[in-house]
Amino acid sequence: MYAILVDVTRCTGCERCVSACLDINDLDHQRAADDRLVSPDGLSANRLLTIDKVESGRFARKSCMHCVDPTCVSACLVGGLTKSKEGPVVYDATKCIGCRYCMLACPFHIPRYEWDRTLPLVKKCDMCMDRLQEGQRPACVEACPSDVLLFGERDRILKEAHNRIRTNPDRYDQHVWGEDEFGGTCILYVSDVDLGELGWTELMTAGIPSLTIPLIEKTPFIGGGVAVGLLAVNWIIRRRMRLAAEQSSESGSCDERKSGGIG
Amino acid sequence: MVRKTRHFKDILWVIALSGLVAGVFRLWFGLGATTNLSDAMPWGLWKVFNMVGGVALSTSGFTVGLLVYVLKLERFRPYVKPAILVAFLGYGCSCTALLFDIGLPQRFWHPIFMWNEHSFLFEVFWCVLLYFTVTAIELLPTIIERFRSERIVRWLHRAAFGVVVVGISLSSLHHSSLGSLFLVTPTRLHPLWYSSMLPVFFILSAMGAGIMVVVLLRILYARWYDPEPVFGPDSMNIDGQTCVIVDPLSGVKPRVVRGTEITRLAQLASIAVSILGVYFLLKAADLIRLGTWRALASGTWESWLFGLELVLAVVLPITLVVIPGSRRSPAGLGIAAFSAAAGLILNRLDVGIFGYFQDSRTVYFPSLAEWALGFGVIAAAGLIFLYLAENFAIFDERWKERRTFRMLFQPAFDTLSRVWSTALSDNLNRVTLIAVFVIPAAWVMMYPPFSAAHSSAAAVLPSAGIDPARTVLHVDGDRSGVSCDFPHVEHQTRLGGTDSCSICHHVSLPKDHSTPCSRCHRSMIEPTSIFDHTAHLTYTLTRENLTGWYPENRSCAVCHVPDQPKRGSSAKPCLECHSKDMWCAVVPVDSADLMHACSFSQAMHNTCVTCHTHESVRHIEYRGIAFGIGESAP
Numbered sequence: 056m057y058a059i060l061v062d063v064t065r066c067t068g069c070e071r072c073v074s075a076c077l078d079i080n081d082l083d084h085q086r087a088a089d090d091r092l093v094s095p096d097g098l099s100a101n102r103l104l105t106i107d108k109v110e111s112g113r114f115a116r117k118s119c120m121h122c123v124d125p126t127c128v129s130a131c132l133v134g135g136l137t138k139s140k141e142g143p144v145v146y147d148a149t150k151c152i153g154c155r156y157c158m159l160a161c162p163f164h165i166p167r168y169e170w171d172r173t174l175p176l177v178k179k180c181d182m183c184m185d186r187l188q189e190g191q192r193p194a195c196v197e198a199c200p201s202d203v204l205l206f207g208e209r210d211r212i213l214k215e216a217h218n219r220i221r222t223n224p225d226r227y228d229q230h231v232w233g234e235d236e237f238g239g240t241c242i243l244y245v246s247d248v249d250l251g252e253l254g255w256t257e258l259m260t261a262g263i264p265s266l267t268i269p270l271i272e273k274t275p276f277i278g279g280g281v282a283v284g285l286l287a288v289n290w291i292i293r294r295r296m297r298l299a300a301e302q303s304s305e306s307g308s309c310d311e312r313k314s315g316g317i318g
Numbered sequence: 319m320v321r322k323t324r325h326f327k328d329i330l331w332v333i334a335l336s337g338l339v340a341g342v343f344r345l346w347f348g349l350g351a352t353t354n355l356s357d358a359m360p361w362g363l364w365k366v367f368n369m370v371g372g373v374a375l376s377t378s379g380f381t382v383g384l385l386v387y388v389l390k391l392e393r394f395r396p397y398v399k400p401a402i403l404v405a406f407l408g409y410g411c412s413c414t415a416l417l418f419d420i421g422l423p424q425r426f427w428h429p430i431f432m433w434n435e436h437s438f439l440f441e442v443f444w445c446v447l448l449y450f451t452v453t454a455i456e457l458l459p460t461i462i463e464r465f466r467s468e469r470i471v472r473w474l475h476r477a478a479f480g481v482v483v484v485g486i487s488l489s490s491l492h493h494s495s496l497g498s499l500f501l502v503t504p505t506r507l508h509p510l511w512y513s514s515m516l517p518v519f520f521i522l523s524a525m526g527a528g529i530m531v532v533v534l535l536r537i538l539y540a541r542w543y544d545p546e547p548v549f550g551p552d553s554m555n556i557d558g559q560t561c562v563i564v565d566p567l568s569g570v571k572p573r574v575v576r577g578t579e580i581t582r583l584a585q586l587a588s589i590a591v592s593i594l595g596v597y598f599l600l601k602a603a604d605l606i607r608l609g610t611w612r613a614l615a616s617g618t619w620e621s622w623l624f625g626l627e628l629v630l631a632v633v634l635p636i637t638l639v640v641i642p643g644s645r646r647s648p649a650g651l652g653i654a655a656f657s658a659a660a661g662l663i664l665n666r667l668d669v670g671i672f673g674y675f676q677d678s679r680t681v682y683f684p685s686l687a688e689w690a691l692g693f694g695v696i697a698a699a700g701l702i703f704l705y706l707a708e709n710f711a712i713f714d715e716r717w718k719e720r721r722t723f724r725m726l727f728q729p730a731f732d733t734l735s736r737v738w739s740t741a742l743s744d745n746l747n748r749v750t751l752i753a754v755f756v757i758p759a760a761w762v763m764m765y766p767p768f769s770a771a772h773s774s775a776a777a778v779l780p781s782a783g784i785d786p787a788r789t790v791l792h793v794d795g796d797r798s799g800v801s802c803d804f805p806h807v808e809h810q811t812r813l814g815g816t817d818s819c820s821i822c823h824h825v826s827l828p829k830d831h832s833t834p835c836s837r838c839h840r841s842m843i844e845p846t847s848i849f850d851h852t853a854h855l856t857y858t859l860t861r862e863n864l865t866g867w868y869p870e871n872r873s874c875a876v877c878h879v880p881d882q883p884k885r886g887s888s889a890k891p892c893l894e895c896h897s898k899d900m901w902c903a904v905v906p907v908d909s910a911d912l913m914h915a916c917s918f919s920q921a922m923h924n925t926c927v928t929c930h931t932h933e934s935v936r937h938i939e940y941r942g943i944a945f946g947i948g949e950s951a952p
Contacts, residue, residue, distance in 0.1 A: 088794055095358060095679065126502050132443055134434035152428045153349075153421020156439050158360035160502040164678070167357050168421065170350025175421045256505055266514070267501050268436050274491060282487040289388045289483075296390060 056123070056241065057142040057187065058209035059196060060216050061116045063246035064226055066203045068106050068114035075198035076104040076118075079183060100169040100178040104195055111248040116195075116204070119144060119165045119180035120233065121241035124262025130160035142209065142241045143182035151176055162237055162263060163254035182241070209241060216245050238262025323542050323704060330697040330704075337694010340687040344418050352687040358678035359671070363688045366670030368415035368695065370496050371663045373446065374520065376408025377528025379453050380489035385589070387482045393582050399460055399712050400539075401532050406453040407703055409446060411695040418691055438498045445492030452485040460710055494521040500669055508673040509610045510624050515600065516669070522597035523631060527662035529590035530635065533583050534655035537648050539713050540579075547579035548648050584645045587654060591639045594658065598632040620672065627668055631661025795835035796843065804835075842918045849886065 077087050082101050090099035096117065097105035104118040125144045128136045135150035136157060146166075157177060158166045169175035183193040191197075196206040205212060213234060220227040232244035232255050239262075244250055344352045355362045382401035385391045417423050429443045459474045497520030500507055513519070540548035605611040614621045635654040644650025675681060684692070706712055793804045813821050822833040836843035858864070858873045866872055874884065882888040 092791070092793075099357065129434075129436045130439065130502055131434055132437045132440035133428045133432040134437075135432075150428060150432050151422065152425040154419075154439060155355075155360035155421065156437075156499070158357065159506075159674075162503075162505045164358070168350070168355075168360065170356070171348070172350070173346070173348035175349060254505070259505065263502050263504065264436065266504065267438060267498060270498060270501070270517075271436060271438055271441060271495075274441055274495075278487045278491045281490045282483055285384075285388045285483050285486055289390070292388075292390045 056140070056209045057182070057206065058121075058212040058241040058243055059182070059193065060205040060212045061242060061244045062203050062205070062219070063109075063113050063115050063244055063248065063250070065201050066106065066114040066116070067201050068108065069200065070106050071198045071200055072116070072195035072204065073102065073104050073106065075194040076180070077102070079186070079194040096164070098165070098167055100167045100171075100175075103167070103178055103180045107253065109248060109250065109252050113246065113248050115244065115246070115250060115253060116242070117163075117253055118195075118242065119182070120163050120237075121180075121182055122237055122262065123240065124238035124264055126160045126162060126237070126263040127157035127166060129264035129268060130156045132156065139184065141182075141184065141187050143184050143187070144179075145181050145184055146177055146179060148176050153177075160263070162256075162259075209243075212243060216243055220245055235260045238265070327701065327704065330701050333690070333697035334694050334701060336690040337692075337697065340690035340694065341418055343687055344691065345423070349419075349421055352685065354682060354685040354688065356680065356682070358680040359674060359682040361670055362419075362682060363671075363684040363692045364415045364419035366667055367663065368692050369412045369419070370499075370670055371666040372408055372412040372415070372696070373496060374493065374524035374662055374666060375527060375531050375659055376405045376412070377489065377493060377524040378402075378532045379405025379456065380449075380486050380493075381525050381528050382532060383456075383482045384486050387479055388486070394586060396582075396713075397532050397536065397586065400535055400707075402453055402456045403460075403703065403706060403712055404531060404535065406450070406457050407699040409450045409453060411699040413446065413450065414695045415692060438495045438501070441495045442492050442499065445488045445495065449485055449488045449492065452481055452488065455481050456485065460712065461706075463711070490521060493524045494518065496520050496524075497669075503674075506674060506677040507669070508613075508620050508676055509608070510613050510620055511669045511673045513604050513608060515604050519597060519601060519604075522593055522600070523662055523665060526590045526594035526597060526635075527631070527658045529586055529593070530655035530658040533587050533590070534652055534659065536579075536583060536713070537652045537655070539707060540648070543707070544714060548583070580646060580648060580651075583648075583651055584639070587635075587639050587645070587651055590658065591636045591654075594632045595636060598628065598636075601628070620676065623664075623668055623672055627661055627664045629661070630657050631665055632658075634658075634661075840917075844917050845920075846917065849892075 073087070074084070076082075077084055080103060082103070087099075087102040090101050091097055091105070093099070094102070097107055098117060104116065106114045107117040109115050121142055121144050123138075125136070125138055128138050128144060130136075132154060133150045133152060135147045137145055137147070139145050153168075153175060155166075155168060155177075158164075158168065166177045166179045168177055183191075183195075186193060192206045196204040205215060207215075213231065216231045216234075220229055220231065227245050227247055228249075232246065232250050232253075233240035233242060236255050236257060237259050244253075244255075340352065349355065353362060353364075378401035382394060382397050385394050386398050417426055420426060429440055430447075434440050455474065456478070459471045459478075463471050494517035497516035497518070500512070500516055501514070504512055537548060540546075605614065614624060635658040638644045638650050638654035638657075641650070644654070671682060791804045791806050793802070795802075795804060809822075810816070810818055840846050854877070855870060855873055858876050859869055862873065862876060864872050877889045878884045879888060879890070
């Protein structure tokens with residue numbers, strides 16, 4: 056599983072990575088520039104990667120985090136999103152029905168929708184899956200002039216991240232964003248400022264699917280249990296009614312039943 | 319009796335036809351152009367109101383089925399048919415709205431073949447699909463018994479109990495799963511509404527409000543068509559009244575039960591409010607468990623909304639049903655039922671829409687098309703409901719009388735047919751014609767231009783990442799493809815406050831093509847004359863140490879060639895003296911005489927970046943590749 060380390064202290068915000076991303080995804084530069092102004096966080100269907108200027112003045116990359124345990128993958132009802140073994144979370148445009156549950160589910164607000172098209176699809180970063188399969192690095196990593204992005208196997212990248220914050224404690228906060236949050240991500244950040252604005256929270260250390268998957272696996276048993284319970288209750292009630300009817304016919308009264316009096 | 323509903327039906331027709339027009343527009347222009355949905359608020363009115371809310375209000379088929387078939391509370395048997403009809407129509411219009419809501423409606427069948435069994439939405443899809451079929455099967459005997467197909471009816475009656483049990487277990491799954499849909503957003507949904515108990519809350523509130531919908535419809539039906547059992551003078555006489563109840567589904571022999579219609583409705587309502595009471599207690603306990611009751615006391619608009627929702631959904635219905643006076647009056651029961659239904663819808667809107675405002679830092683308000691289609695499908699379902707209630711044995715067996723009445727006095731179908739047949743002969747009906755066709759058309763014509771609607775649709779607040787007050791914009795002022803930070807407020811202040819807009823923004827230019835940056839900041843972009851004649855003159859005087867009566871006049875010959883007109887173009891090239899000043903720069907080609915200095919940006923590219931690009935490329939080669947694919951780490 057590959058990962059990208061983002062060193063926020065090195066980023067100058069030149070957005071050369073964004074430009075490379077637009078080129079590799081055949082997106083229009085002008086529309087991407089327009090969307091930068093409209094979109095509240097800079098991402099849009101025409102702009103799958105952006106540099107967010109966080110409150111403290113630092114520049115931070117924002118794109119799909121490629122979670123280790125992705126919420127969107129568990130949410131998509133047709134299985135159109137999958138976590139590949141190379142690391143990227145990949146979108147299958149031929150399956151998507153456009154329910155937009157992935158957009159609601161993503162804790163980082165990443166998937167974007169082509170609102171200006173009549174038959175829209177979801178757009179998001181796929182970590183240049185085609186390039187990875189050809190043995191190349193993602194386009195943004197290739198393009199970065201300031202050595203902000205480091206690409207490689209996730210455990211090696213993590214080791215390097217810890218190495219950096221250990222050897223340079225003055226420069227970095229002692230925290231690798233994305234190591235544990237939401238069950239871990241494949242885009243990791245080292246920084247000297249808090250990155251909560253990007254959607255990170257240290258409160259969730261397990262993946263969000265761990266909240267839902269155990270529940271949904273019980274579903275067939277709940278459904279079956281309800282059906283069996285209903286049959287059992289119905290059998291008991293019927294039996295009691297039959298006994299009551301037999302008793303009343305023995306004592307010779309009419310078949311009128313008591314109705315619960317209220318009011 | 320049919321006349322009472324006429325104007326109500328006219329309104330329904332208008333809404334339904336508007337919805338039809340909005341639906342056509344949505345299919346033709348796409349989701350982004352017709353709705354106010356955005357990336358920040360991907361789920362809007364159609365999903366949350368029509369699907370989550372609409373399905374929740376259609377619980378009646380399941381709850382009344384549970385009471386009558388499983389718990390054998392025979393006195394509620396007359397409500398089975400309306401309940402099933404409500405469920406069928408409710409699910410039908412939710413599915414219709416959903417069909418317009420999904421981005422690619424032609425692929426609605428995908429979940430049937432493409433499975434992701436870890437998705438709650440997948441479970442909801444399947445349960446709704448199956449349960450919709452179940453309600454259709456349950457409804458069939460009522461519909462086809464009018465056409466005297468005895469054998470099919472008998473066969474369906476035999477299967478009734480099994481179908482009901484399957485329906486109940488499907489319902490118990492998907493009504494809770496609708497709540498579980500929102501379990502995936504622990505960081506996004508407002509803490510007042512997010513809870514691991516959401517599925518339990520959803521099914522309990524849906525059961526309570528679903529029963530209340532049946533109560534409400536029974537009272538409305540009585541008001542419009544048959545007031546005797548509910549509003550009549552004998553309706554309050556509890557003792558000594560009996561009524562005959564025929565089983566609608568399984569066709570068992572008629573039964574006789576005691577009590578009036580209104581007492582039975584009150585019993586139904588008290589079952590509903592006891593479920594709602596359990597819901598309320600659980601919700602209160604959950605607030606304390608999660609500690610979110612502090613947020614309730616914080617006085618934000620979310621906390622007020624939360625309070626309003628609980629008052630409407632629980633407190634008001636319970637109060638009205640507990641007080642004997644209002645319980646025995648149709649009005650009290652009707653208000654209680656309406657309040658419970660409204661509270662349920664508000665709850666679903668809170669969980670699905672309002673609860674996300676805080677996180678997405680945006681405000682979503684549905685567009686006209688969303689309102690029109692969202693309510694249009696409901697209006698259409700209402701029309702079908704009224705038609706079926708008039709012509710089939712839904713509430714009672716009196717459709718035959720009504721049909722005779724209508725055959726004598728009225729055309730076969732509702733307003734629409736009446737409008738068609740007599741529109742041109744009757745002034746009053748011409749008004750109706752306008753109401754039915756012209757108003758919706760005009761209404762829709764007032765839409766914003768569909769193609770350009772999206773960019774202006776989502777009124778979004780800026781994220782904290784960008785300057786919240788928008789004092790700094792990110793603009794490409796010269797349209798060169800390179801954008802930069804533009805301190806707008808600072809420019810405005812410097813150029814003279816609010817009156818200065820016209821210095822850069824010109825009304826005559828289309829699409830707000832304001833003055834490019836280079837108009838004022840010439841030296842940044844274009845070669846600019848930096849030659850200072852006076853400075854050269856005084857400097858030459860001291861350097862050449864010129865003396866005489868007019869030393870200035872003698873200095874001309876230092877630069878200008880004698881017998882040539884004294885112009886910049888004919889003067890000595892600057893580089894003859896200034897060559898050593900330019901040691902680090904590449905000499906700009908387009909201003910070889912240096913009289914026009916190259917622009918600042920060009921100067922930077924000719925000087926700094928030439929070397930520093932090399933530096934950065936060298937840096938990448940040195941450090942970056944080491945962790946690449948196929949390479950080994952150092």
